[in-house]
Amino acid sequence: MEKEGFWGLQWQSSGAKLPPELNSGSAASDQLPQCFLNLNWKQPMAHDADFESALSSLVSSPCSNPPASADGNGIGELIGRLGGICNSNDISPSSRYRSADASCYSTLLNSPPKLNLSVMDHRQQGRGGPPMPVNRVPGPHIGPFSAEPGFEDGAARLSCFAGRSSGSFAGQFGFLEPGNLSQASRSQSPKGGFGSCVGVGQSRSDRPAHLEMEMRSKIGGSSTPEESSLSDRMTADASTLRTITDNNSGKWKTAAKRKGREAPLSSSATNPPANMTEEENSDAKRCKPADRNGGAKNAAVKPKTEQNGDPAHREGKDNDHKPPESPKDYIHVRARRGQATDAHSLAERVRREKISKRMKFLQDLVPGCNKVTGKAVMLDEIINYVQSLQRQVEFLSMKLATLNPQMDVSMENLLPKDMYQSRGLMPQPVYPAEIGTVLSYAHQPQTVALQSIVTSSLEAQFSLNSLQSSLQQSQSMQHATTDAYTDAPSQLGGLWEDDLQSVAQTGFGQNHGKQIGTVMD
Amino acid sequence: MDKKHDHRAMFSSERGHDGLVERSRRIKMAAEMGLARSSRGRHWSRALHRRLLRRKGATRGGSCGCKDEALTSSKAVEELGVGENEDDAVEVEARVHALQRLVPGGEELSVERLFEETADYIEALQGQVSAMRALACLLDELERDKRVMGG
Numbered sequence A: 001m002e003k004e005g006f007w008g009l010q011w012q013s014s015g016a017k018l019p020p021e022l023n024s025g026s027a028a029s030d031q032l033p034q035c036f037l038n039l040n041w042k043q044p045m046a047h048d049a050d051f052e053s054a055l056s057s058l059v060s061s062p063c064s065n066p067p068a069s070a071d072g073n074g075i076g077e078l079i080g081r082l083g084g085i086c087n088s089n090d091i092s093p094s095s096r097y098r099s100a101d102a103s104c105y106s107t108l109l110n111s112p113p114k115l116n117l118s119v120m121d122h123r124q125q126g127r128g129g130p131p132m133p134v135n136r137v138p139g140p141h142i143g144p145f146s147a148e149p150g151f152e153d154g155a156a157r158l159s160c161f162a163g164r165s166s167g168s169f170a171g172q173f174g175f176l177e178p179g180n181l182s183q184a185s186r187s188q189s190p191k192g193g194f195g196s197c198v199g200v201g202q203s204r205s206d207r208p209a210h211l212e213m214e215m216r217s218k219i220g221g222s223s224t225p226e227e228s229s230l231s232d233r234m235t236a237d238a239s240t241l242r243t244i245t246d247n248n249s250g251k252w253k254t255a256a257k258r259k260g261r262e263a264p265l266s267s268s269a270t271n272p273p274a275n276m277t278e279e280e281n282s283d284a285k286r287c288k289p290a291d292r293n294g295g296a297k298n299a300a301v302k303p304k305t306e307q308n309g310d311p312a313h314r315e316g317k318d319n320d321h322k323p324p325e326s327p328k329d330y331i332h333v334r335a336r337r338g339q340a341t342d343a344h345s346l347a348e349r350v351r352r353e354k355i356s357k358r359m360k361f362l363q364d365l366v367p368g369c370n371k372v373t374g375k376a377v378m379l380d381e382i383i384n385y386v387q388s389l390q391r392q393v394e395f396l397s398m399k400l401a402t403l404n405p406q407m408d409v410s411m412e413n414l415l416p417k418d419m420y421q422s423r424g425l426m427p428q429p430v431y432p433a434e435i436g437t438v439l440s441y442a443h444q445p446q447t448v449a450l451q452s453i454v455t456s457s458l459e460a461q462f463s464l465n466s467l468q469s470s471l472q473q474s475q476s477m478q479h480a481t482t483d484a485y486t487d488a489p490s491q492l493g494g495l496w497e498d499d500l501q502s503v504a505q506t507g508f509g510q511n512h513g514k515q516i517g518t519v520m521d
Numbered sequence B: 001m002d003k004k005h006d007h008r009a010m011f012s013s014e015r016g017h018d019g020l021v022e023r024s025r026r027i028k029m030a031a032e033m034g035l036a037r038s039s040r041g042r043h044w045s046r047a048l049h050r051r052l053l054r055r056k057g058a059t060r061g062g063s064c065g066c067k068d069e070a071l072t073s074s075k076a077v078e079e080l081g082v083g084e085n086e087d088d089a090v091e092v093e094a095r096v097h098a099l100q101r102l103v104p105g106g107e108e109l110s111v112e113r114l115f116e117e118t119a120d121y122i123e124a125l126q127g128q129v130s131a132m133r134a135l136a137c138l139l140d141e142l143e144r145d146k147r148v149m150g151g
Helices: A002-015 A018-028 A031-042 A048-060 A068-086 A093-102 A112-123 A143-147 A149-165 A178-187 A190-199 A208-221 A224-236 A238-248 A250-261 A272-291 A301-314 A322-338 A343-365 A375-403 A416-421 A435-440 A446-458 A464-482 A491-520 B002-013 B020-038 B043-056 B073-080 B086-102 B111-150
Strands: none
Touching: A343 A375, A343 B111, A375 B020, A375 B086, A375 B111, B020 B043, B020 B111, B043 B111, B086 B111
8 A cells, every 4th residue: 555655665764763763762752652663663564464563553552641741842752753754854863853752642631732833843844834833843744744645634534533532622632641542432433534544545635734644643543442542643733633534424524514614613512523623623723823923813724724624524535526625615614604603503503513412322322333433324223223123022022922822901990099009919810901091000100010010920911001011111211221311210220120020920929829729620 | 091992992802812913913002002101202102102093093183292393304404414415415314214204203303303202212112122022031931830830
């Protein structure tokens, strides 16, 4: 693959310089980066597997999280180093030195801006503007990365993913700590992003901003769990992050669209992707102006352009043609976004956030939906799940029918009073076979419903009432435990289980009695 | 309750040697009824209830009284915010339609309401399945015991 080749080139070219850099780099930073680097450099970068494994070792080794402030410089240097390593051409020895550090994707939540700056700085060449004026790290140049548009996408995606998944939304371009990373990656579907990142072709052209991200993300992408962290590393470029997010999946399309139309700062944090991107946007805005020595936050055209790129990217890597178009649109939107306080867009945004929040809830409800990205696919999963549940109900009803040949649903009247009074077994077969009446007691103490079950089992009748009552109970229990929209008592669950056991016992006892009785006769 | 009559009429007519299919259908209907009643206040439960009663032959009209919910599906996709691609939008819309058909009473819901109802419906279905499974296990045990004792 191209990227491998690219990497290989870089590594080979800079291989000779690496060891000394590594050694020297350790002085500047923790041993952490050094160990990463060593791990990494040992392996040839020629092959995908090697590449990825090296990257994984790189990524996964962030054993220690250097304290944010203390190691901020170190981290920046690391980042720079990474960039420098990748880009042997433009990096001066010192920067290369620093770029080596970058390979260690330890992320610092606390000092993202600084780190971003350092990274951005190095990346700066040929780019619109690193977030902040980086003094420390002359280093890692992602410049050469611009030669690899494919990396951009991947990096962008990964970083976006990471950004999204990491909890460091809070306006910090996150250098996630490894611990956070794992959580973040778990919570998100990084794999999807990574896959897209890896598979990304050269669709994007000339996005130097993304190169860095891509590189980083690609590096980190090899270890999917850590891709989020990697992406965070790349948070230097907010737009790149957004691009990544955009690239990722249709799911983020919404976010992208939202971002495009709505104010940068999302009002609700319910939609992580949207928020993430928006946060990144704001961060990018902050970073970029800082980089340009305090330019206006929203003023820079570059961020706009990059943001424009993001929605395009978001729409899918397939839409290569989109990026060029989107900048124009984005600029429009962006301009409007500054004043996006009109009721219409606000209402739209709110509504979309609500919808995405509901989709997230559905995603949690449907098992195995976490890895799925994209509205269509997720809706597919949901539909399949509902259909399978309905089929299960049918199947179980058939099974229950076979289990209970005597379907005597006697229509004797329900005797509520009796039900209330006695909790034990009701000797008379008169059981409220009345479905409606039984159900009407659903909200009453569980003993009522249980009695129905008990009596029905005693009579060896399959009482639809009991089924409904049990359903009712389970419903209540279910609602209590899982319903997000209503609040129901949660003790129903425990009660249900106890009752069920008692029901089984009593049923057994009664059956025994019956059998014995008949035998005796 | 008038429902009583309906139930009684339905169940007292057939007894004893019902076909398996008939029995299972009744069981299923009972289960669905239980499902519908257990989640009162939910749009889908009301719709399911209405559907069941209609199937039973009772003419039971009445609106659900849900306002601000009825939005045609054409708007639904827009609400989703999916519009980057024509294909995507069409795909998503098709799936939304399918979901609307699955969830009782979903045709008239907006997308966000639809998702809400779907979540609740899924939970209810899960509870129903687990309850039915528990009952099946219980009856299985009883039968086995009966066989053991009687055999």
